[in-house]
Amino acid sequence: MAKQETVQLIIGHRYANESDKAVVACNDYLRMGINRSLKRLSVHDGDLSGKKPNLRSLERWSTEFNWQDRAKAYDAQLEQAKNDALAARRREVFEEGLALDFERVIKLKELAKDLEEQIKEIDDDHPHKRPNVWVRDVKQIGAGEYAEQVEIYRYNSALISDYRGVLDDLAKETGGRKQKQEHVHKGDRSAPIVIDSPALEQAAKELQQWREEQCQMLLNWRNAMPTLPTSPTTLD
Structure with missing residues (x-):
């Protein structure tokens, strides 16, 4: 008989005593974004099948399995992904073609x-x-x-x-055109910046x-x- 696959958390590690239903609820909670709340999750149509867990169960799981820490890590991961995509796009614009x-x-x-x-x-x-x-x-x-x-x-x-x-x-x-020289001021003296390239x-x-x-x-x-x-x- 094939072993049934366990539900995976979208971030972090699953506790040994954490049920599939608790993991699915946590994933739904994380996907709600920065405006997430347990109260909204209790009426949210996410990936949960069958009877939805009540608010008391969600509060217990959130405390027992550190949902808030997971939420911070998940949000940071998404933000980093956006920053990486922006940096890649910036490199594409400024390091290719007519740039x-x-x-x-x-x-x-x-x-x-x-x-x-x-x-x-x-x-x-x-x-x-x-x-x-x-x-x-x-x-x-x-x-x-x-x-x-x-x-x-x-x-x-x-x-x-x-x-x-x-x-x-x-x-x-x-x-081939003389550019205006900039000066670095140090005290009362200034020195021109000269780029020497024969x-x-x-x-x-x-x-x-x-x-x-x-x-x-x-x-x-x-x-x-x-x-x-x-x-x-x-x-x-």
């Missing part, structure tokens, strides 16, 4: 590459070869019956500004040099202003 500096640098480099490809796109049929830098537009000259429209090409400052903004963000992420400093210099070259290239393009087409003259 990491090198992940942000990767994304910024991808964005810079995309913008650079747009800037460098060549169209041999375009009068200035770079359709995304010099955007076709139409301007009206004159008014009334003497008004006429001429085709012009405007410098796409928004695209260039976006590109330079990404370069600037890259410089900041890699230490590798980071070298990377910042290389990035700054590359950025200056790109900005100079953009400046050269902008200085090469196109001339407005002239309308054909007619002879009377």
Whole structure:
């Protein structure tokens, strides 16, 4: 004949003289949470089957089997579980993805590459070869019956500004921008906090040099202003 399994407490150890009915009642009591009470348990529809124990029995079991200590341990266990879950979620947010500096640098480099490809796109049929830098537009000259429209090409400052903004963000992420120094005060003296990283400093210099070259290239393009087409003259 198979041995019948005993009911398990959800926390703590069962006493030798603690009946299954007392254990089930204790488990129901613990699950009621911080607003638990023996009086409420006496009318609570929990896991108890058959006749519910009366309030006097619950009070006796609570005292004899230390329900209050079990309740404190159970509540502490639940609170710890919530704290652990919150800590795990916090680590997931702050230690993965774009919360990491090198992940942000990767994304910024991808964005810079995309913008650079747009800037460098060549169209041999375009009068200035770079359709995304010099955007076709139409301007009206004159008014009334003497008004006429001429085709012009405007410098796409928004695209260039976006590109330079990404370069600037890259410089900041890699230490290529001087940050405000904080000071630790000790008495009447203060000492700057200096982070010495030769590798980071070298990377910042290389990035700054590359950025200056790109900005100079953009400046050269902008200085090469196109001339407005002239309308054909007619002879009377």
